[in-house]
Amino acid sequence: xxxxxxxxxxxxxxxxxxxxxxxxxxxxxxxxxxxxxxxxxxxxxxxxxxxxxxxxxxxxxxxxxxxxxxxxxxxxxxxxxxxxxxxxxxxxxxxxxxxxxxxxxxxxxxxxxxxxxxxxxxxxxxxxxxxxxxxxxxxxxxxxxxxxxxxxxxxxxxxxxxxxxxxxxxxxxxxxxxxxxxxxx
Numbered sequence: 450x451x452x453x454x455x456x457x458x459x460x461x462x463x464x465x466x467x468x469x470x471x472x473x474x475x476x477x478x479x480x481x482x483x484x485x486x487x488x489x490x491x492x493x494x495x496x497x498x499x500x501x502x503x504x505x506x507x508x509x510x511x512x513x514x515x516x517x518x519x520x521x522x523x524x525x526x527x528x529x530x531x532x533x534x535x536x537x538x539x540x541x542x543x544x545x546x547x548x549x550x551x552x553x554x555x556x557x558x559x560x561x562x563x564x565x566x567x568x569x570x571x572x573x574x575x576x577x578x579x580x581x582x583x584x585x586x587x588x589x590x591x592x593x594x595x596x597x598x599x600x601x602x603x604x605x606x607x608x609x610x611x612x613x614x615x616x617x618x619x620x621x622x623x624x625x626x627x628x629x630x631x632x633x634x
Contacts, residue, residue, distance in 0.1 A: 476504040480604060480626035482511060484591045487633035489577075491585035496524075496576040498553065500533065500626075505565040505607035509534070509573070511553040512596040517589050521581040524551040529574045533566060542576075545596065551576055552596045557607075565607045593628045602628055 474480055483499040498511055515522060527542035529535050534555045541554035553574055557564040580586050593602045604624040608615055 474624050474626070475621045476606060476624070478503050480504075480624050481629055482593075482602060482626050483629045483631055484513065484593075485631040485633055486589050486591055488586075488589075492580045492583065494578045494586055494589045496578065496589075496591055498573045498576065499571060500566075500573050501570040502566065502604070502624075503568045504624075505567060506604055506624075507557040507565055507607045508605040509553070509555040509566075510600045510603045511555075511573075512550065512594050512600045512602065513552075513576075513591050514548075514550045514594040515578060515589060515591050516549065517578075517580070517586045520584050520586055521546075522549060522578050522586060522589070523581050524576050525579050526577045527551075527553065527574055528577075529555075532573045532575075533569065533571045534573050536564065537566075538564065540574075542574075543596075546581070550594060550596050552600050554600070591630060602626060 480503070481501045485497040485499065487495050487497065489495055496513070500509075515524065523546045524544040529540045534540065537555050538558045539554070539556035541552075543552045543554070545551070553576075555573070557566060578586070578589060595601050602625065604626055606622045606624060608622060
């Protein structure tokens with residue numbers, strides 16, 4: 450067996466578990482998270498994070514990596530106001546400039562309040578990205594990733610769905626949505 454073939458087999462074996470969890474949804478249609486990248490001006494861009502779901506949701510993790518060529522960038526702020534999750538009890542934004550990543554964390558409630566994200570489609574949040582070195586950002590690329598300590602693109606459905614069915618199995622409540630990137634013109 451040649452060196453190249455061994456490398457391919459090892460890579461396939463490493464990524465098989467990830468492929469098996471991708472786009473898993475036990476409730477119906479596969480949920481989708483969109484990242485729409487838009488240029489504001491030469492030094493500033495925005496990333497609108499939107500989401501489609503067909504079940505009640507109580508928590509979300511959306512980690513993103515960002516690239517702008519050799520330009521160093523920072524996700525310097527995020528707004529949830531006007532988005533579908535603005536009523537959630539816990540909305541978190543964590544930017545890591547050293548590895549050019551950002552993690553959004555959203556929890557409907559820290560108590561048994563019954564807050565959820567109802568089925569629907571629309572914007573969750575908007576992230577604002579700036580050039581650190583005051584050089585124009587020519588093209589901003591984003592993708593989902595894993596951020597420390599093990600944040601992945603993951604959604605947690607409510608244990609009670611519309612027909613009052615109680616779902617106890619956490620594996621069935623965990624959703625791994627599709628991820629789509631849109632480049633605004």
